[in-house]
Structure formats: C-alpha cells, structure tokens
Amino acid sequence: MPAIEVDGLTKDYGSVRANDGVSFTVERGEVFGYLGPNGAGKTTTIRTLMGFQSPTHGSARLLGHDVTDEAELLAAKRRVGYLPARPAFDETVTGREALDLHAAIKGDERREELLDRFTPPLDREIRAYSTGNVQKLGLVQAFMHDPDLVILDEPTSGLDPLLQRSFNDFVDAERERGLSVLLSSHVLSEVRRICDRVGILREGRLVTTERVAELLGRTGKLVRATVADDVDTGAFDLDGVHDCACHTTAGSDNRSEGEADDAPNDGAGRTDADGEAGARARTGPVTECQFTYTGDVNALVDRLDEHRLLDLDVEEAPLDEVFLRFYGSEGADDSD
C-alpha cells in the first residue's frame, strides 16, 4: 500500500483549473518533492489530500484511505503529520498550550525530542512569535505524534539556513526509519538533497515525475564565463548549450558587442581616475557569456580551456528556467 495515491485529480475553481488530471504515487519510505512555480497548483493538491476541499474529479488516498470519505480520512490523519504553507495557531495561547491541544487529540510521543531540535519559545504567547518560530512550532506539531506520512507545504520557507540544514538532516534520518514524506517547494535547490523523487507541476498539470538524480542531469547548469577576449556566442557553440548571450566590454566603457569598434577614445578619457581596475580593462576587450548547459561537462571544460578566463561561475539552473526549457510551450520544441 503506497503512502499516497493520486489518480486523475482535478480541481476546478470555475475560473481556474488549479489541478488538471494529476496522478502520482508516493511509495512508503520515499521522500517526494512536489515542485512547481508559485501558482502551479501544488497547494491545491495538498489541500485536497488533506480533505480541506473535495476534488472536482479523480481520487486520492492517504495510507490507503480514501480522502473523500470522512471516516477514512480521520483514520488516515491519525498517522499523518501536516504543515501548512503558512502555519497559523491561536495567537492568544502560548506555544506549549497549542502543542498541548494537538497532543490531546493526536498524541505527542516525540514532542520533547523535536523540541530539542526545533526550539520555539514555548512559554511565550504565539502572537509574539517571529515567522521562523511559528514555522518551528509547526514542524514540531507535524512530527510529534510519530506519523507514518508527513505532508509539508513549503516547509523550508521561513527557516534560516542553519535550521534548514537541521531540518534536512532530520528528514534524512526519518526516512531511514521508514517515514514517507510529500513536500512542496518552488526552489529545487532547497529540496533536492532530501528528495528521492520529484513531481513537477506546471499550470495545474503534472509534467513529469522523475528521480532527482535524473532531473538534475537534465536541468543543467547555469554557466557564466568571463573571457579576456572579444568573442561572440560562436565561441560556445557546443551541444547542450542553450540561450547563450555574450556581452563584450572594451576599455572602461560598457558597450555591447556591436558597438565595440566605433568609440576608441572612451577608455583613454578615464585612465587616471580608474586606477588599477581601469588599467586592467584597458589591456583588451573582456567578454562575459552566460548560457545554460546540459551537455557533457568534459566537453565544456575543453572548450573553456581554449580561452583565458577571468572568472567562471557554474551553478544549478533555477527551476523556473528548467520549466521553461523542458516543459514550457516554446521550450518543448528545442529540448532535444
């Protein structure tokens, strides 16, 4: 029995079809990332899974229980933890009182251990909490009854980097114990370390589900190379290079490639004032090229080696660009 089964889930709000025939499965012990740009419909799926709203078509099961049947949904919720995108508690009570309510209804076997890791100020009224502290309290309540499945809507928003790492370590350890997780995010880099598999949602449709390792291979890198020469996009005419754009600067004046020949005096005019930086710029033209690369890294390194590099920056491509390239309406044609 899988942790989550979603089959042909459609949610029509009248003006917007927030989910359109979404189907996926999260296996037991799997950490599944539900990704997509803001407004793609991630929260709609999660709210339907939690039974907050009913699907227009299709079905969903949590731990084998049909979420549209309240008795079954309640049985599932005893074993499910949940963190909303913007967790909100009764503001007039302290964190401890809020947790006491949750404990009374669903149990709190792991409360103390979780409070050691995520440390919300328990004796303060929640109205005085920062966003980060509310998020910590939300994480504690999501895990305190030792659930089999946890559904987290944008769990890392509002957490500082240190706590985010602690959260990642925690999820890793829980997965080892057999916990199943569905977590949504619009930032792939934040969740790729903890997800086994991701589903990518765009405009209400699930465009793909794949293993993180495979996705990362396909999403490519964002490469920014600064070359000590006047080159054009042809310099990086390699398989796997997409959307290459180059910008040449000669002397200390910022000019685009096409204008590079017709103003030879500009650099001289600022020689004295610019000191060393100006002197370096005057040694010759500098070209900054930026492109997304999805090919073999060795081929890229060989090609870069043909140039004298002033700077090189290689980072993971932002998810939004990945969507456009591989799953966008225009991008679909040139993704070969």
Add this chain to the structure above:
Amino acid sequence: MTDLARFEARQRVRGAAVAAAALGGFALVYVFVYPTFADSLGADIDRLMEAYPEALSKAFGVESLASMEGFLASELYTFAWMLLVGLYFGYAGGSLVAADVEHGRIDMLLSLPISRARIVVEKFAALLVPLTALSVVVPAVVWAGTAAVGHPVDAADLLALHLLSIPYLLICGAVGLVASVVFDRASHAERASLGALAGLFFAESLLTGTDYAAAGAVAPSRYLDPNAVLLDGEYAVGDAALLLAAAGILLALAVGLFRRKDIE
C-alpha cells in the same frame, strides 16, 4: 473527547468574566436607580409609560414600571439581556469558525484526527462559558440588589427567567454559528448575524398586534417574555423547548454546511 471544547472554553474565560462583570454592574445600576425613580414619580409612574411612543414601549417590553419586577423586565431584561446579550452571543457565534478560516488557523485544526462536526459542535459548546457566567452572576446580583434596596424580586421567578433565557441565548449564538460557516471572514459573519438578530428583534416587536404578527413567529424574541415571568409568574416552558429545538436545528445546519464546505 472534548479537548477542543476545553481548549476553546479556556480562551473564553476572561471575556466571559468581563461580560459578566459589565452586565452585573449594569444590573446593579438599574436596581439602585429604581427606588429613586419610583419615589419621584409615585403613583404617576405608569402615566410616564403611556407617554412612551407605542413602538418604543413594545420594543422594550414596557408593560408596567410601577413595580421593580416590571421595571427590570423591560429595562434590564428586554433591553440589556434579550437585545444586547443576545447580540453578544450572535457576535461571538459569528466568529467561531469564520475567524479560523480567515486567519488560516482552520488548516491546523482540520489536520487533526477530529471530524468537522466535532469542530463545529465543540467550538459552539465553548459559548457555554460566557452563558454560564452571565446566567449565574446577573441573577445573583439582581436578587441581592433588589433585596438590599427593599424591593425584593421573587427568587423562583428570577431563576425561571434565567433558565428560560438559556435557549434564547443559545439560538442567538447558533444564528451566529450558521453565519460563521457560510462566510469566510469573521467580520462578514458577525455583521450578518448581528443584522439578522437585531432585525428579527425589532421586526417582532413592531409586528405584534398588527395583521402581520404571524410573520414575527420566526423571531426568537417571540418566545421569551420577561414580563410574563416576573410580573405574572408565567413560565412558558413550551416556548423555551421550541427555542432549544430550533437552536439544535441551526447547529445541525451549521454542521451540515461545514462538512460540505471547501476550505480554500
């Protein structure tokens, strides 16, 4: 089993104490003002009543001001208790669910293994805290106060009036509760509830004695008459049972609506 109700009830303790103190104080003022009022007007006191515009005396149930009982029935019980306290419960009922939906707190509640019906019923049950506080403090103050100023009100009548008014106040809260599951904003639910309750209260009093009196039958205020209880010792138990049943129907309606509601 009743964890949510107990949690919600604790949140209401302070508000209930404030409301009970305020209304108790209000009642004391009435009680202590009455002897001066009665002495200065003497036998002419009911002539003053005749000088009231008819609609006004009907609205506030003025039947006789010649006794402490008649004075309290109109000034304290019809005006302050039935209208103001009734609106207080309508207002409190209006925020029960809608405020949680508006501020996103409902997600956290719905994620718990607790049915939607329980959420509605247990939240409504928390209104028993202010209801109990007011129903204990106000009669105690009135009883002790009227005895102190030498115009004692019959304790049995007073107790009966407060028991009979419990279904009345419950129905006011239930009207608010229905608005609270219909609207997604507390302010909208509160306004709808206050508008409905105030409208029904005044419509009923204005329609009484006209050809349209039957239309006032839907107003809760038709079924509670402080004058009859305090002046004549008549306890309309059947009317109170009717109110209680209607409150139960409204509660069931709220549960039904909330169970079908999409929380977006």
